[in-house]
Amino acid sequence: MNAALPRPMPQALLDALASRFGTQCSTAMAVREHHGRVEGSIQAPPPAAVVFAESTLDVQDAVRLCNQHAVPVIAYAAGSSLEGHLLAVQGGICIDVNRMNRVLSVNAEDLTVTVQPGITRKQLNDAVKDQGLFFPIDPGADASIGGMAATRASGTNAVRYGTMRENVLALEVVTASGEAIRTGTRARKSSAGYDLTRLMVGSEGTLGIFTEVTVRLYPLPEAVSAAICSFPSIEAAVRSVIQTIQLGVPIARVELIDVNSVRMVNAHSKLGLREEPMLLMEFHGSPAGVKEQAETVQEIAREWGGNDFEWATTPEERTRLWTARHNAYFAAVQSRPGCVAIATDTCVPISRLADALLDSIAEADASGIPYFLVGHVGDGNFHFGYLIDPDSADERARAEALNHQLVARALALGGTCTGEHGVGVHKMGFLVDEAGAGAVQMMRAIKQALDPNDILNPGKIFAL
Structure with a gap:
């Protein structure tokens, strides 16, 4: 199917959506345009309508109606993707899950939480911090947990805590037929059948729409310290990182910022950072552990010409630094x-x-x-x-x-075309180069088996 051609939008479908959802369904141009834009430079016409889902049943009914008419359906939450994941490249209906933003259950003893897909990572952390827990995956934007699972998101803490692939334990997923299925359990491991959770995580909305997500939580570290270290060159900074990781130092965050980005961030966030390549690092653990980690990394940095660390020890100082880093895109x-x-x-x-x-x-x-x-x-x-x-x-x-x-x-060099943005529209051409024609054909076969009418976010990852 040609990803560039919009599909017909039957009036009967729009009438059925209006009848089922009432004011939860909008065809207003301003609403449609809001849901038809993404960060970055990729553009497409807006969806024909937006359904504001408030429950799993709402998602099921909207998907069933779209499937009956073979009309595309795209899930939407925070809208922070960069590779065109949310664009209605073949037309269709947008299902907005932002109203599905509740914490359903916290199992503090097991270090797990089950949430609806529209809750953002900041909302989740606000909800669990009183129990001494946090969710560490931090892609920069205040992304939704459902969207982060769909794109297999990563971020600044991945070096220590992993990515969404390692931290999603179970899902409730609405399939192309409108059935709600569950994948995985709260148990930390299983040998039962195909690993459907891993299949769904990173599928970018092409195999199902998530309506519940169960993720791992972690104890808030006893001590947290952040440090900035400037270097004479990008290479010196990178060599320091390589040596740190190869020595097994359990650093929580280590971000590289080039001199262009430092200059832009200084102007945007009104900071006075030294305009040189720099590493922004964070250490988690006991006070003694944090001290030992920092001393080891400082020694490595000095070997490569790095300056003495500049410390941000208070929560306010750390927040200011990381907010500036997360705003680097907008500063640029x-x-x-x-x-x-x-x-x-x-x-x-x-x-x-x-x-x-x-x-x-x-x-x-x-x-x-x-x-x-x-x-x-x-x-x-x-x-x-x-x-x-x-x-x-x-x-x-x-x-x-x-x-x-x-x-x-x-x-x-043995790497991947995308570490965390996902394929979306922009990187479709690289998937065969990375995975091979046989592997991509297997992906197509899975997609066709689970979504025979190709209604779930079509025109993304690969063309059918």
């Missing part, structure tokens, strides 16, 4: 008024991180395109954002060429 976009960012990310084995980064930086510098670079480099993941004039076909072509070169390099 504001640094060139009127621009759009072509954002991309890759992930490589930690031993090849320096090779991947240094060559990619050299290409970006030579292109003349303004860019920013940040990375969760503790697990080999980094992000480039190329800032282009949206009306310049030449700049867009040069930026996409940089993206292709970056991904090709990551694949050649």
Whole structure:
């Protein structure tokens, strides 16, 4: 099926949705346009209608109606994706799950929580902090837990706590036929049958719509310290990270920020950070453990020319630093008024991180395109954002060429075309290069078996 062609929208479906959902269904252009935009430069026409789901039954009924008419259906929550996941590239209906944002059960003794998909990571952490627990996956944006599971999100804490792949234990999923199924349990392991939870996590809404998510929680660390360390070069900073990870230091966060990003963040967040490549790090554990980790990393950093750590020890100081880091994307976009960012990310084995980064930086510098670079480099993941004039076909072509070169390099080094953004629309062309034609054909077979009418977020990951 051609991903570029919208499918017909039967009036009978719109009438049925209006009858079933009343004011929970909107065809107002402002509402549709809001649900038809994503961060980044990818665009598509808005969905034909938006259903505001408030329960699993609402999702089931909306999906059943769409399936009867073979009309696409796209789940929507925070809308923070970067690769076009939420765009109605074949038309269809948007199901907004933001009203499904409750904590359903907290099992503090088992360190698990079950939530509805629309709850955001900040809302979840606010709900469990009084029990001395937290959910560590932090992709930067205040993303929804359902969206994070759908894209197999990662983030700044992944080097210590893993990604959504490791932290989602169970799901309730509405299938293409409108049936609600459950995958997984609250148990930490199982040998029972196919691992449907792992199949669904990262499927980007193409195999089902999540209506409940059970995730792991972790005890709040006894001590937390954050530090900044500036370096004479990107290579020195990266070599310090590689050595830290290879020594087994259990660092919680280690973020690389290039000099362009530091300059942009300083202007946007009114900070006075030294305008050099830097690592922003965080250490979790007992006071003695945090002290030992920090001393080890400081020693490594000095070997590579790093400055003495600048500490952020109070919660307010740490929040200010991490908020500035999380706002790097918006700081970059504001640094060139009127621009759009072509954002991309890759992930490589930690031993090849320096090779991947240094060559990619050299290409970006030579292109003349303004860019920013940040990375969760503790697990080999980094992000480039190329800032282009949206009306310049030449700049867009040069930026996409940089993206292709970056991904090709990551694949050649044993890495992946996307460490956490997902495939969506933007990276569909790289999936065969990474996985191989046979593996992609197996993915197509799974999609066709579970969604024969191809209604669930069609035109994403691969074309049928």
